[in-house]
Amino acid sequence: MTVIDTTPTTEATAFEEQYVPPRVELAVCPRTLNTYDGFTVSGRCTGSMVDDAVVEVCVSGVVRSARVDDDGAWTVRFEDGALGRRHAGVRPVTARVVDGLLNRAEVTAWVTVDEFEDGYVHVDERHEVVGGSGAGRTLSVSGVLGLGTHEAGRELVVVLVRDDAEACVVSTGTVRQGWRWGEWSARLPLDGVGPGAYRVRALLTDVAGADLTRTAVGRPFRLV
CATH class of the missing domain: 2.60.40.10 (Immunoglobulins)
Structure with a gap:
């Protein structure tokens, strides 16, 4: 063994x-x-x-x-x-x-x-033409917004579009500082923009994805 x-x-x-x-x-x-x-x-x-x-x-x-x-x-x-x-x-x-x-x-x-909170943007009804009818005139526009959860990734773009089926952009605005606090205002240059019907469009974009972009379109108005 x-x-x-x-x-x-x-x-x-x-x-x-x-x-x-x-x-x-x-x-x-x-x-x-x-x-x-x-x-x-x-x-x-x-x-x-x-x-x-x-x-x-x-x-x-x-x-x-x-x-x-x-x-x-x-x-x-x-x-x-x-x-x-x-x-x-x-x-x-x-x-x-x-x-x-x-x-x-x-x-x-x-x-x-935290629960996801969506952003929103709104365009005020009234706009003001600044500078008369000569060169250098601008359109003063304003509105309100909420940034929602993804605050750091939000950007605001304000444009002027024709009030027709194509809605071509004719002017891009400069947004004033401080827009992140619930209200926004911008000035849109009107050089080269002729008389006609237009709308102001505000886009609240998000770097996290295009599906989070929020768009507001103001009421139509006429430039003379």
Whole structure:
């Protein structure tokens, strides 16, 4: 009868003593988010075999990842619009890592994703021609607006268009500073613009996507 020695070797015992299971921590995690602005989540990983491991961060079902650097740090970036409108509410943020031995660690925090608020723009009914009928005259126009959730990505464009089926742009306005505070005003140059029926059109654009552009068209009026 042969007896097999199953006593662990010195090398195996030493490895088991040195091995440290993975651990992941959240260092920077926003308390509140909105559904269109990008954000970052960062933290640290510790353990014997986490160098260059992949950390996955899941926010309300949306996953982005990054690798652990030599110091154990990691940063995961979520681009503008990553969450989308459907993810508003109190949502979990979970960071996960798997080390070289396929052992897993994770940590979860909670964030509030604000309800998406759409922007709007409106054109006032009355406009004023400044400068008489000579060269250099302008059309003074105004209105109100709300920027909504994605405030940083909004821009306002004001144009004068013909009141016909083609609605050709005949003048582009200069929007005065301070328009982000709920009211806006602009001046449209009228050099080269002949008599006829026109409308003022205001476009509140958004860098997150063309589907977020809001347009307002004023009532028709005549220039003489």
